[in-house]
Amino acid sequence: MNTEIIGVILSFLVVVILAKPMGRYMGKIFSDEKTNLDFLFDPLDKLIYKLGNIDFKKEMNWKQHIVVMLTINLVWFVLAMLVLTNMGNLALNPDGNPSMSLDLALNTAISFIANTNLQHYSGETGISYLGQLVLMLFQFISAGCGIAMAVIVVNAMKEKVAHTLGNFYYLFVRSCTRILLPFSILVAILLVLNGSPMTFEGKDTITTLQDESVQVSRGPAAAFIAIKHLGTNGGGFFGANSSHPLENPNYFTNTLEIITQMLIPLAFIFAIGYMLKRKNLAWMIFGVMTVGFLLLALPTIWNEMNGNPLIEKMGINQHGNMEGKEVRFGAAASAYWSIATTVISTGSVNAMHDSFMPLSGLFQMLGMMVNAFYGGCGVGFLNFYIYIILTVFISGLMVGRTPEFLGKKIEAKEMQIAMGVTLLHPLLILTGTAFASYAYTQNPIELSAWLNNPSFHGFSEMLYEFTSSSANNGSGFEGLGDNTPFWNIASGIVMLLARFIPIIGPVAIAGSLASKKYIPESAGTLKTDTITFGLMIFIVIVIVAALSFFPALSLGPIAEYLSM
Amino acid sequence: MxxxxxxxxxxxxxxxxxxxxxxxxxxxxxxxxxxxxxNGDVIYFKGKKFYSNLGQKFTNDRYFNSRPSAVEYNAASSAGSNKGPSNPAYLASVQARIDTFIAHNPKIKKSEIPSDLVTASGSGLDPHISVTSALIQINRISKVRGISENALTTLISKQTEKPMAGLFGPERIHVLKLNIELDKMQ
Structure with missing residues (x-):
C-alpha cells in the first residue's frame, strides 16, 4: 500500500490507542484518585494555591463557577493587552519587532485567551519573544480553563442531587499542572531533538549555496509548538505555522504533532466514562465523533491525492494537489491534518488551507461548523453536550417519553438555553460573512486588498474567517488580508462571544439538571448509551449543520467546485 | 467579588x-x-553555514532546482501563496513555470513533470522535492557539468530519503544536501 496512506493510518491508530489510558489518567485526576505522579504535583499545586491565596476546597455552584471563570479571563485579557501593546520596548526582543496596534492587540488578546489562536500577525515580524512567551501562557491556561469547565458539566451528570459542582480553581490548576505541563515538556523535548529551535538569539544571516544572503528567524519555538498542539490552541510561532520546517522538521514530528493535538479531546471522552462509571456512554460519544471525523477526513485525503483537474489539463504528471503543501508530508498527511485541526479546534496547519481543492475546503469548514467531532480541549465536549440535550428532547418527543438524560428531566428552560447556544454559531458566522460580503461588493476597489482570490473562492475566504473565529479554531484561508481594523474587531467580537456563551450555556444547563430530582432508570427510560441514540445525535448534528450552513457553502466551495 | x-x-x-x-x-x-x-540544526560546507531544515532557492541550471516559493525562500518571512485552485492568475503562473522548465530541460516531456516542481510550498521554505523532480533534472545537469547521467542517477538514489521506518510517509530528496554532494563531485 501507498506509504503516505499507511502514515495516516498510523497517526490515527496511535492516538486512539493512547486515548484510553490517557482518559483513565485524566479521570483519576478529576475524581481525586491517586496517580503515580502525585509526589511531584501535590507539592507544586499546594504552592500554587498558597501563592495564589486560593481556597481550593470551597465548593461552588454553577453561577459562582461562571463568575470566577469570567473574572480570571478578564485579568488575562488585561495582561495580554498590556504586553502586546508595549512589547516593542520591553525585554527579549532581539529582532526589534514593534508593538501591536490597538485593534491588532485586541484581536490577538481575545484570540489567545479564547483558545482560538487566530493570528492576524506573522510570528517573524509581528511579535517579540516576550510576547510569544506570554501568549504561550494563554495556550496553557485557556486550555486548562476549557477542561475545567467541561469537568464541571461532567460532575453535574452524576447520579445525585447536587447544588455545588466542585471548585473551579482546583480543577483548573490540576488540568494545567498535571495534564498540560508534563506532556508539553515531553513533546517539546522531542521537537528539540528533531531540530526545532529553542533559543533566545535573534535572526541569523547566512549565505546560501547559490551565494545569496538570507536572514533566518529563530526563537524559543519548541516550547510553544508543544503546548500549541496539546492545548488545541494552534497558533504558530512562525507565520507559516506547522508547515514551517523549523516548527515541523520531518515526518516524525508531523505525526507527533497530529497525535498531540488529538490526544486530550479523545482522552476526555474516556475520562467522562471513567468519572461517571458509564463506559458505554463514552463509547457512544466516541463512535459518533469518530464516524463524523472519518466522513470528513477520508474524502479530503482522496480529493487532495487526486490533485487539481485544472492543472491536470496542462498535461503534467500530478501526484496530489501540492500548492501550499510540503513534500516531506505529502498530500495525504496534509489533508488528514487539515481535518484533524478543524474538527478539533486547534487551527494549526501543515499546509495552506486556502490552496486546498474546493470540496476539501468545504469539509474543513463543515468540521468547524459542527465543532463537536472531538472538538477542542474541554469545549468540544461542551458542544457535544448541547447536541445530546437536543437529541434527548427530540427523540423523547418522537417516542412519546419524558425527555430524561442520565435520570434528570429536561424541561423548557434547558431547551431554551440549548437552542440559544446552537443558534449562536450560525448567527455569528452567517451575519458576519453577509456583512463583510456586502461591504466588499459595495467597495470592491477600496477593499480589494481583502481578498487574495477572485469570485467564489474569495467569498470562501471570508466565510472561512468567520467560521474559524466562531468555532474558536484559528486556522484561516490566509489569503485574506485580515490585519485591518474591520477584520480585527469583527473577528475579535465573534471569538469572544463564541468562546464564552457556549461555555456558560452548558454549565447553566448542567447546574440546573444537577439540582433536579434523580429519577432511577426504568423500562420507560430512553437509553442514551446505545447505537440508536448515537445515530439520532448524528442525524441532529447533520440537520442542524446542513440547514444552517448549506446556503452559504453553496455560494462558496460548492459553486467553485461546480465551476471547475 | x-x-x-x-x-x-x-x-x-x-x-x-x-x-x-x-x-x-x-x-x-x-x-x-x-x-x-x-539554535537549529546546521551543516557546514566550504566555510559556509546552512540550516539543514530550511530550503534554499536553487534556480541556477548548475544545481538541482528547488520548488517555487511564494517568499523566494526568505527564512525571515515564511508564507505560502494562498492561491485558490481555480484562480486564473494562479493557473497562468503554473503554466509559465511548466514552460520555463521545458525551456531549460528540452529533453523532458510535459507529462514527466510532477506537480511539486511547479507549485509553491506552504512555508515557502520547503527543503525537499520529490524523487521524480530530481530525476527529470539529470539530463540538464549532466550537460552543464559534464558528469555522466549514470553517476547522477546513482547520486540521487543514494540521496533519496526513505519513508519513516521504511513504511510511513513519502520518499523525497533534500535539495540542499543533494547539491552539496553535486559540488563535491567536481
Missing part, C-alpha cells in the same frame, strides 16, 4: 512564572544539551 479579583491576579502571576518562565527554562535547558544548542 473583590476576593475573586485579587485571587485571579495572584493566580495569573503564579501561572506566568510557571509556564512562561519555568516551563520555558526547562525546555531551553534541555536544548542546550543537544549538539545544536537549540
Amino acid at each position: 473583590k476576593n475573586n479579583i485579587i485571587s485571579s491576579i495572584r493566580l495569573t502571576i503564579v501561572m506566568l512564572i510557571l509556564f512562561s518562565g519555568a516551563y520555558t527554562l526547562i525546555v531551553w535547558a534541555s536544548s542546550q544539551l543537544t549538539t545544536s544548542h537549540g
Whole structure:
C-alpha cells in the first residue's frame, strides 16, 4: 500500500490507542484518585494555591463557577493587552519587532485567551519573544480553563442531587499542572531533538549555496509548538505555522504533532466514562465523533491525492494537489491534518488551507461548523453536550417519553438555553460573512486588498474567517488580508462571544439538571448509551449543520467546485 | 467579588512564572544539551553555514532546482501563496513555470513533470522535492557539468530519503544536501 496512506493510518491508530489510558489518567485526576505522579504535583499545586491565596476546597455552584471563570479571563485579557501593546520596548526582543496596534492587540488578546489562536500577525515580524512567551501562557491556561469547565458539566451528570459542582480553581490548576505541563515538556523535548529551535538569539544571516544572503528567524519555538498542539490552541510561532520546517522538521514530528493535538479531546471522552462509571456512554460519544471525523477526513485525503483537474489539463504528471503543501508530508498527511485541526479546534496547519481543492475546503469548514467531532480541549465536549440535550428532547418527543438524560428531566428552560447556544454559531458566522460580503461588493476597489482570490473562492475566504473565529479554531484561508481594523474587531467580537456563551450555556444547563430530582432508570427510560441514540445525535448534528450552513457553502466551495 | 479579583491576579502571576518562565527554562535547558544548542540544526560546507531544515532557492541550471516559493525562500518571512485552485492568475503562473522548465530541460516531456516542481510550498521554505523532480533534472545537469547521467542517477538514489521506518510517509530528496554532494563531485 501507498506509504503516505499507511502514515495516516498510523497517526490515527496511535492516538486512539493512547486515548484510553490517557482518559483513565485524566479521570483519576478529576475524581481525586491517586496517580503515580502525585509526589511531584501535590507539592507544586499546594504552592500554587498558597501563592495564589486560593481556597481550593470551597465548593461552588454553577453561577459562582461562571463568575470566577469570567473574572480570571478578564485579568488575562488585561495582561495580554498590556504586553502586546508595549512589547516593542520591553525585554527579549532581539529582532526589534514593534508593538501591536490597538485593534491588532485586541484581536490577538481575545484570540489567545479564547483558545482560538487566530493570528492576524506573522510570528517573524509581528511579535517579540516576550510576547510569544506570554501568549504561550494563554495556550496553557485557556486550555486548562476549557477542561475545567467541561469537568464541571461532567460532575453535574452524576447520579445525585447536587447544588455545588466542585471548585473551579482546583480543577483548573490540576488540568494545567498535571495534564498540560508534563506532556508539553515531553513533546517539546522531542521537537528539540528533531531540530526545532529553542533559543533566545535573534535572526541569523547566512549565505546560501547559490551565494545569496538570507536572514533566518529563530526563537524559543519548541516550547510553544508543544503546548500549541496539546492545548488545541494552534497558533504558530512562525507565520507559516506547522508547515514551517523549523516548527515541523520531518515526518516524525508531523505525526507527533497530529497525535498531540488529538490526544486530550479523545482522552476526555474516556475520562467522562471513567468519572461517571458509564463506559458505554463514552463509547457512544466516541463512535459518533469518530464516524463524523472519518466522513470528513477520508474524502479530503482522496480529493487532495487526486490533485487539481485544472492543472491536470496542462498535461503534467500530478501526484496530489501540492500548492501550499510540503513534500516531506505529502498530500495525504496534509489533508488528514487539515481535518484533524478543524474538527478539533486547534487551527494549526501543515499546509495552506486556502490552496486546498474546493470540496476539501468545504469539509474543513463543515468540521468547524459542527465543532463537536472531538472538538477542542474541554469545549468540544461542551458542544457535544448541547447536541445530546437536543437529541434527548427530540427523540423523547418522537417516542412519546419524558425527555430524561442520565435520570434528570429536561424541561423548557434547558431547551431554551440549548437552542440559544446552537443558534449562536450560525448567527455569528452567517451575519458576519453577509456583512463583510456586502461591504466588499459595495467597495470592491477600496477593499480589494481583502481578498487574495477572485469570485467564489474569495467569498470562501471570508466565510472561512468567520467560521474559524466562531468555532474558536484559528486556522484561516490566509489569503485574506485580515490585519485591518474591520477584520480585527469583527473577528475579535465573534471569538469572544463564541468562546464564552457556549461555555456558560452548558454549565447553566448542567447546574440546573444537577439540582433536579434523580429519577432511577426504568423500562420507560430512553437509553442514551446505545447505537440508536448515537445515530439520532448524528442525524441532529447533520440537520442542524446542513440547514444552517448549506446556503452559504453553496455560494462558496460548492459553486467553485461546480465551476471547475 | 473583590476576593475573586485579587485571587485571579495572584493566580495569573503564579501561572506566568510557571509556564512562561519555568516551563520555558526547562525546555531551553534541555536544548542546550543537544549538539545544536537549540539554535537549529546546521551543516557546514566550504566555510559556509546552512540550516539543514530550511530550503534554499536553487534556480541556477548548475544545481538541482528547488520548488517555487511564494517568499523566494526568505527564512525571515515564511508564507505560502494562498492561491485558490481555480484562480486564473494562479493557473497562468503554473503554466509559465511548466514552460520555463521545458525551456531549460528540452529533453523532458510535459507529462514527466510532477506537480511539486511547479507549485509553491506552504512555508515557502520547503527543503525537499520529490524523487521524480530530481530525476527529470539529470539530463540538464549532466550537460552543464559534464558528469555522466549514470553517476547522477546513482547520486540521487543514494540521496533519496526513505519513508519513516521504511513504511510511513513519502520518499523525497533534500535539495540542499543533494547539491552539496553535486559540488563535491567536481
